[in-house]
Amino acid sequence: MRLKNEKQLEALRQSGSRLAQVMKLMSESVAPGISTGELDELAEAKIRQLGGIPIFKGYGASHGTPFPASICTSLNEEVVHGIPRRDRIIKEGDLVKIDMGLRFDGMVSDMARTFAVGTVSKDAQKILDVTRESLERGIGRLKIGACISDYAAAVQGYAESNGCSVVRELVGHGVGFELHEDPYIPNYVSRKMDDMLFREGMAVALEPMINLGKHHVKIGKDGWTFVTSDASLSAHFEDTVIFSKDGVEIVTR
16 A cells, blocks of 8 residues: 555545536536447546546456557446447436546546436335445545445445345545555445555555345456346446545545
8 A cells, every 4th residue: 555645635636626617527428328438538538638548448458458448348247347339329217337537647546326218117216326425425435434334334335224235345545646545445334354544645446236136246348348147237436545644635525
C-alpha cells in the first residue's frame, strides 16, 4: 500500500471530478437504440477533452489480451468487464453497468454506475436500488481508523437482508498511482480477509457487485466479461474515496 501526500490527493480530486463529468455524459446518453460501442466512443472523447487518459484502454496487455475499450459496458446478467461493441444495441428494460477510469495529473480514479433503461422490471429496479444503497451503507461506515470489515459488513448486511447476494470473486481495491493497488477490499466479511485499518493518505475504489440470485459468477467466452452463473440480474456501483486530513472524501461525485 502506497499512501498519497496532499498534492497527490488533490490530483485525485481533480481526476475524480473529471471522471464524474464523463459518467454524467453516460447517464444522459444511455437510451434504447444506442450501441455500447457508441457509448465507449463518447466516453473516450470526453475523457480526452478533459485532459485525461482512459486507463482501461489497453489494460492487461502484459498478461495477455489487452482490454480494447475505454469503458466496460455490462448488461443485465453480466456483472462487470463487458466489452463495448458497435453491434451491441441497448434496448428498453435493460440494466446497463458502466465502469470507467482515467488518469489525470498522474493519478487514477475509478467509478461505476448502473442505469435502468426506460421502464424496467421490478427485479431490475430492486437490484439496482439495493446495490446503490449497499455502497452508501458501506461508505457511511468509513472513517480514519475504521476497519475494512466495518465497510464490508455494512455492504453485505444490507444486500443479504434484502434477499440478494454479494459477488465473492470481484472486490474493491486501492487506487491512485495505478488502477489496481493494495489493499483488496471485499464487499463481504470472511476469516481470510486482511482486515487492515483505513489511514490518512489512502485512496480506495469501493465497488459492491450484487446479484439478485446466487453469488456465483463465471467468465464469458471473450475472456473478460463476468456473468452470473444462474443468469440472474446483477448491478454494480463504485466510487473512488480518499482519506485526507479533512476526513473521508468521495472524489467521483
